[in-house]
Amino acid sequence: MxxxxxxxxxxxxxxxxxVEAYAKLRELSRVITEIPQYEDDKAVQQxxxxxxxxxxxxxxxxxxxxxxxxxxxxxxxxxxxLRHTVKRENNDEIAQLxxxxxxxxxxxxxx
Numbered sequence: 001m002x003x004x005x006x007x008x009x010x011x012x013x014x015x016x017x018x019v020e021a022y023a024k025l026r027e028l029s030r031v032i033t034e035i036p037q038y039e040d041d042k043a044v045q046q047x048x049x050x051x052x053x054x055x056x057x058x059x060x061x062x063x064x065x066x067x068x069x070x071x072x073x074x075x076x077x078x079x080x081x082l083r084h085t086v087k088r089e090n091n092d093e094i095a096q097l098x099x100x101x102x103x104x105x106x107x108x109x110x111x
Contacts, residue, residue: 028052
């Protein structure tokens with residue numbers, strides 16, 4: 001993944017974050033497919049829906065640096081509808097990240 005192309009702690013952290021996100025997405029998929037199987041047990045169904053909402057929130061939470069953007073994600077599922085919108089702006093941090101990325105690329109090219 002990213003850590004195989006770029007070296008450094010930031011690349012390793014990003015790779016770990018990608019793997020964790022994939023694991024959460026797989027669990028969310030499993031939870032969503034289990035919800036209809038418990039039509040008779042509303043308590044289990046409610047628990048699964050809560051877990052699905054929690055996983056979706058964790059996947060959509062923004063731990064990344066703030067950028068100038070607006071992002072909306074809407075999931076329409078059989079049992080519930082989830083909408084998440086993020087509006088952010090921070091030009092200083094964007095400029096800093098671009099400089100860091102350029103430095104990392106230059107370091108890689110020199111190696």
